Amino acid sequence: MALTLFGVVLNRTGWVWLIAGWAALAGVAIAQPADMQMWSVKAQDRPSDAGDAVQLFWSPIAPAAEFICYIVQRAPAAEGPFETIATVVSIDTQYVDAAALTGDVYFYRVAALDSVEAGAADQTTSPADSLSAASPARTVDTIYTAVAGPVNSTAQWFNLRRLNQFLVIIILSAAIIYFISQARSGKQLYVRKIAGLQAMEEAIGRATEMGRPILFLPGIHDMDDVQTIAGLTILARVARTVAEYETTLNVPVSRSLVMTTARETIKEAYAAAGRPDSYNDNMVHYVTDEQFGYVAAVDGIMMRQKPATCLYMGAFFAESLIVAETGAEIGAIQIAGTAQPAQLPFFVAACDYTLIGEELFAASAYLSGEPRQLGSLKGQDVGKVMAMCALGLGAALLTLHSLVPGWPILANMADWVGKVFQVR
Amino acid sequence: MRRQIPLLITGFVGAIYIVTFFIPATRFVETIATDWILIIQAFAIWLGALNLLKLSIMKLSSRKPGAGYAAIVIVCFLITAAAGLAPITRGEHFLSDHNYLAENSTFEWIYNSVYVPLNATMFALLAFFVASASYRAFRARNREATLLLGAACVMMLGRVPLGDAITGFLPEGWTLSAWADVIMNFPVLAGQRAIMIGIALGIVSTALRLVLGIERSHVGGD
């Protein structure tokens, strides 16, 4: 099944980027700290960081006694005065000394304690630990490791472990920029039919036959939300169709900036449909900024005017429930579109058709034909093609590997695909 | 000029966060930028509060029908702010005592007795709206909606003890709550992952357009 998916999804736009992607992604070796013998500490500069940090690894003390606690000590010279910088109580025996300054030289050693007690170990200057003071006093023996050093923390110029992410991002960005420039140069980019838009055309036709108004809500967010912009793009197409059919359109909004933009959009649509005179400003009217006040007013409008078609395109939140319920009560056809994950279930259950998440933005790109939106949409599709191929390839390799564990090449090929998406 | 410089700033600051991710040595620049963002975001929240105050004052002076409510907004704002800023003079010198939550401070009293009930009850109303919407709006009108409502009912029953009581006849570990767990950890996880990857690619392309200055809407562009 995975192989057919792998084959079907390759189409003429995707495969060019695909080949370039895989060829560029050479394997990335990840450095592992060397192993350690007996009870000793190893200090090294933390790799791939901006300096100011020394990493310390030590092997756990022989009998992992109850409440074992390690005291990390640092000194400017091998025999110099050791000053405790941390009391570490953690199962993975390591510590990062983030107070080390770039360029200075340090020496480290670690002491193992049976249990932390107020004033137990002599040099310990770590704070009196009141909570464990409540625990019973225990005999204390302090075993120090050999001194590790000299070590100084330096800043690296390129974080090698993130090379794979760097390449993936370069490929995706190149694809997006390529398609935006293609769209700008006027090349026709193919976007599939969005089922929701067909449903909208029929719904507007139905309202015209019944001679009842159409209600459009652009969501309760302001113009800075990309969902509101997509909603107004769809409003432009609705206004064009409505202008031709001469049906009444009602757009109550909850932001003044959205009101002015919506009015301009509808005026342009009416002019484009050749009916500039039948446009009037109070098609779009401001209600209130407050969420529940807005929904109470919209409810009133719906009950009074009984619109045949209700369209909700934009950012909706908890008030979507009340609006969808009133729409069902007056028997209107309801079509919604939002990218809010929490509201999608209610729209899908209550409305006749719903544009789900990205479909709202795809519809806006499809309708506006605007180069930036179209180019990004195609660029994102390249990303999806790469993702689907990686899944198909990974699944195929890993299944074969688990079927035939003997073959080494299958193992490290699957491991290599995994490294491409390694995150660290 | 008013539009060019903000675009350059957006591109430059965006580039900082991308470059420092790959070149750790430059991370100090990112620390400074992050510090500035914390302060600018703080002023942005202040802007929200002061903007509400400005709107209320304008509504109050314009004698429109909602003027009374605007007066309440202003009075409550001043009372809360006064209670909160009381420690200014309390310390030995100006602004030395920061603790606006000292024992039985009026600020905490206002939070407990006014802010908590209002905020909590406003969202509690949604329970009523969900119930009435379930009764009147949620219909299994097509295959997708039927699948949705079916999964929702299994989830609602599976996540309360009643689910196991009803399906008690099934062996241990196979009752309704196990079904709910399996639905969450396999199909829902896969569906959410598909949505998450789709949204991530969308955000990456929008962010790229902003950083490269292709997108201008945030500076009032075309």
Add this chain to the structure above:
Amino acid sequence: MFERLLALDRRWIFLFVAVALTIPFFLGLSCKSYVSPEVKALYAALEELRPNSKVIVSFDYDPASEPELNPMADAFMKYAFHHRLKLICIGLWPQGPLEVDRCFNRVLADPEIQKLNPVYGVDYVNLGFQSGNEFAIQGMGASIYNVFPNDMRGTATSQIPIMMDVRDFSNVDFVFNLSAGYPGTVEWVQVAVDRYGVTLGAGNTAVQAPLVYPYLGSGQLKGLLGGMKGGAEFEALSGHTGKATKFMVSQTFAHLVVILFIVMGNVAYFAAKRKGGRA
């Protein structure tokens, strides 16, 4: 007949819901709760922490999410005090510091906890709020002292005993995030886990829980408590039973009401459809 039932005024439904949810408070029912894998995973991750481990608890919610997240916060804090974990409490929502303070008051009123006499500044601390959403977490990766210069009582963070060797995320053993939206678990995974390698557990409101399940699957999130049910399960596991367990009976009644309404609504819809009219 069904049309009349459907045309019922919305306010009758509200009344029915209010009554249906108030009755269970007077019934002394209690019930055994089934513990799901995500909660067991979180509990296992906590059991691995040794005493005196440093744990950052981030209160990213407001009073509207208190009924779901307070029981988790109380149970987690009691668990932490009993296992001698050091609690560094912060809030990325403006209401954060108050929620931390209210949680301290509730937990420290419990005589069992008072027996352990936890000391402010050594065993638990409230560093308050910082604006900037995910940039606050980003800043903590560089220096916690810089993002939270002082705690709620005005003492400089670098002088507080519990914060002595906690300069950034490298020496933090566990982060527990109580989240109700943005900024929340998504941002903690994106910045703290994937960039600074933090071990993260989370407690979410039920609305947000499904959105973070993919992070559970990919191991970025060690465990998850979803909604009041997650809180009740964690209370059962940790033994500090509280309000979440008490509410499970009422929650059952509430779910029954909604399922009943959905079924009735659809029965009326299909009955009307068979008669040809549109319901």
Add this chain to the structure above:
Amino acid sequence: MNVSDWLALQVAALLTLGIVSFLYKDNPIYKICESIFLGVSAGYWFTVLFWENMVPKLYENISQAGSRPYTEAGVPSLLYVVALILGIMMLLRLFPKLGWMSRWPLSVVVGATAGLWFITYMQSNALSQLRATLLPILDFQAMDAATGTGLSGWFNKYLGNLVILVGTSTGLCYFYFSKEHKGVFGGLARVGIYFLMVTFGASFGYTVMSRMSLLLGRIDFMISEWWPSLFSGWS
């Protein structure tokens, strides 16, 4: 219970009932409670930001710039003056004619958010999720090592990987806009929409759970905290 706590309970109960009155009709009492909420929350934010951000970060850093030239993270204290200027420019948005200056700090925030999200959403929401979905359809080696009992255990052992693989890839097919939903690809997209419907069903159930818990919290407050206080009075 002292008198201030008792009074707090009465005020809280009054406001709770004021908001609930919206269920009956959108009435003046609800609007008053609404205005109180807006005023108190704005005052609250103003105070918290003042004490948690302005005083420690701006006032103390700038006023002590002489004695402490560098902050804990090594950031020169005088740089905070630049941050203060940017902050004040943000506040100028309140005055229409100076509003354009607020575009500078706004573009700093927009740029930073774009830069950070460009990395974090790619790293955590795309790459990590794909990395976690690279699974064999059926892992014969780890068959017996699968954990869990009952239905979960059975899924971990047999069907789990296949469901996640099919769900994620067909979900992506549904959100693929460069190919018509016809033929084999149409079938894949249809399977994808079914997975999405189960996902929406689960979040529908969880959202109902969440909303009901909120109402239970308020009913619990009214019954077990406010109601007894009416009779016990204050000491």
